[in-house]
Amino acid sequence: MSILKIILIVTAAILCAGALIATIVYCVLRSARKNRANESPKRNIPDERKENPAANLAGKEGEQAVQWCIGKTVVGKQYVFNNYTFFAGVYSNEIDHIVVNKHGVFVLETKTLGGTVTGTEEDEFWQHDKTNGQTEMLTNPIKQNATHAEIVGKLLDGAPIIPLVVFVKNNCPQINSDKIVPLSDLSRKLNYGNDLLDSAQMAQFAKILEENDAHLTTEQHLANIRRVNDCLKNGICPACGGKLVLRQGKTDDYYGCSNYPKCTFTRKNLD
Ligand SMILES: [Zn+2]
Numbered sequence: 001m002s003i004l005k006i007i008l009i010v011t012a013a014i015l016c017a018g019a020l021i022a023t024i025v026y027c028v029l030r031s032a033r034k035n036r037a038n039e040s041p042k043r044n045i046p047d048e049r050k051e052n053p054a055a056n057l058a059g060k061e062g063e064q065a066v067q068w069c070i071g072k073t074v075v076g077k078q079y080v081f082n083n084y085t086f087f088a089g090v091y092s093n094e095i096d097h098i099v100v101n102k103h104g105v106f107v108l109e110t111k112t113l114g115g116t117v118t119g120t121e122e123d124e125f126w127q128h129d130k131t132n133g134q135t136e137m138l139t140n141p142i143k144q145n146a147t148h149a150e151i152v153g154k155l156l157d158g159a160p161i162i163p164l165v166v167f168v169k170n171n172c173p174q175i176n177s178d179k180i181v182p183l184s185d186l187s188r189k190l191n192y193g194n195d196l197l198d199s200a201q202m203a204q205f206a207k208i209l210e211e212n213d214a215h216l217t218t219e220q221h222l223a224n225i226r227r228v229n230d231c232l233k234n235g236i237c238p239a240c241g242g243k244l245v246l247r248q249g250k251t252d253d254y255y256g257c258s259n260y261p262k263c264t265f266t267r268k269n270l271d
Pocket of ligand 1 (some may be wrong): 225237238239240241242256258263264265
């Protein structure tokens with residue numbers, strides 16, 4: 001065998017071994033990278049980042065779940081209003097859902113809270129123990145919804161108003177109140193009780209709601225509340241832009257509009 005042949009064979013052997021080692025190294029690295037990629041969603045995204053986008057969506061998804069449960073308007077049977085906005089004086093109001101059927105006018109507030117919620121009908125604030133271990137206090141939603149129900153009651157004079165706070169995640173067994181309902185029981189609750197309205201009365205109340213529908217988006221509604229509050233803070237009449245002046249009433253002082261009698265806006269306090 002010539003020296004040249006030996007050199008060629010040795011070179012070929014080295015190249016083959018090199019290629020084999022390179023292939024093994026490549027495979028090992030690739031497998032390691034794949035394992036890391038599989039682990040990363042669990043390991044790298046902190047809890048709060050996982051939960052925040054969900055929390056942002058939760059409200060909307062909750063309302064959609066309730067909307068789906070209620071169903072649509074069926075003339076003569078039930079009339080449904082979702083994200084209903086209307087003005088009571090200068091203030092706009094937004095109500096998640098109103099259902100008019102033969103059992104009454106249901107004013108629904110949707111709550112999409114996870115974890116555990118505790119409180120009573122009378123408490124100002126409820127305790128919300130979140131799934132991430134944090135605790136927050138929230139305004140008693142029964143009281144919040146009672147205000148909505150009262151305003152709707154004024155709009156629909158004489159209507160039997162039934163306020164309900166719907167817990168989309170059904171996590172309200174520790175709250176003892178007939179003004180609370182888990183989503184799983186909403187359908188039954190909407191179809192329960194005596195017949196209080198005939199089809200003509202239902203249609204009449206639905207017509208009033210339609211006529212007063214302000215068709216505001218949530219952003220427009222919130223902007224209106226901010227505008228009214230800013231006006232009051234600056235002594236400006238939120239109804240006409242006039243000046244608010246302190247007047248003497250029979251029993252108490254109050255703020256009235258400088259454009260009275262053209263504008264009859266009054267307010268007890270400006271804060
Ligand atoms: Zn005014």
